[in-house]
Amino acid sequence: MPKSTEITIPVPNGPDGAGMPATLVRPDSPMGAGIVLVQEIFGRTAYMRKRAMDLAENGYTVVLPQVYWRIGIDDIPEDSPDALMVAVGHSQAVDWDQAVADIRTAITWLRADPESEHAVALVGFCFGGGLAYAALQGVRGLEHADALVSYYGSALPNLVDGPTVHAASLHHFGDADAFIPREAIDHIREVVEADGAEFHLWDDANHAFDNPTPELGLHDPRASREAWEVTLDWLAEHHPA
Template identity: 60%
Template sequence: MPEATVPIELVESPEGSGAAIVLVHEIFGRSQYMRTRARDLAALGYTVALPQLYWRIGADAVDENGDDSLERGVAMMRQVDWQQAVDDVRLVIASLRREPRTGGRVALVGFCFGGGLAYAALQGAADGERADALVSYYGSALPNLVDGEAVTVPSLHHFGDADAYLTSDAVEHICEVVQHNGAEVKLWQGAGHAFDNPAPQFHHAQASDAAWEATVEWLRTHYPA
């Protein structure tokens, strides 16, 4: 694969080809959890790129199980230049579009920080840098984004109804806007923010399993490999 400037970990499908997915990581970076999700997506037949979006600050990942993991993750995220990170995601999209094994097709899947970043990467993107579809899990920046340029590619958004980071009013407004633009929304009962992350302080097993099943089915319908 042609190298984009941003470092990329590429996880290939069993067939060695398939439509691309850029997996945009949460605040903990390219953690083992994100690498597991990359393999999960590749097993479905996709060519998965996991970019190192903290590369400009000389970092890669934080262990989510550490006592100070949340503080360290937030500290790294705050060092990131948002627009440069958006541009890095777009650069990866453009690189994957030129890759024969992807058939020129690229989608975004993002979690938390990455869910908002993926959404922002679609707003105002040039044709060659615009993804074909989006799955966003509890995008943390969405309250500051959804009233901007509409995102009209097929998209799926997941939220927990017990999210302590995104208020219920914020989630309600996000859902109203994205559904108006054609998105599908899933609201998971009893789940908090980052409910898909397997670390004990975040994980909601029932919501995680159900949301992943819904994601797989949505991808098969709206963005088949």
């Protein structure tokens, strides 16, 4: 059974010298490849922690950073009233460039972890799917992840025409996404496939189709199951544990 612990990752400019809180999940057998799991818009929810455990059960050492830490937020309960509106407000309060830098710091920290293999991938959902993509743009060296899996990255329409991502990548979108226009998804697909990415468009699936929270009304069990199988197979090929 993977073991989960709360850690603090040193950052160069934390408020009052503070570090970034994160959840570290180690697999049963250490020395697996690393994954920085980048939270969806609702933060480090039980759903995100479950996905961290899922990845660790497949042999990965996983770090789940608290992206909203600089504004004093960890998670927004997805079943709470106006959860989406509250989450959007928090995401807009985040300094995007600083959040990108924090994810790169998490990559560097995990790459230096003596109990992992020093190879690090990014897996991001929704807000985190876009943030993970941005963290790979225009960077080299220890901060650059070796692979990327992005689920319906909400910021990608504003990112894909920027610097090229120089890493193997996998993208999931639903063809019934209510938040990202279909023409924008088609453009994302055109750009990332030209860069060598693998792209999956899931029939009848909405945005956040992997999120099982009933109150959101977005979950698609078939797309969620099949996309996760694709993700694990893709990681096994491009970023083996």
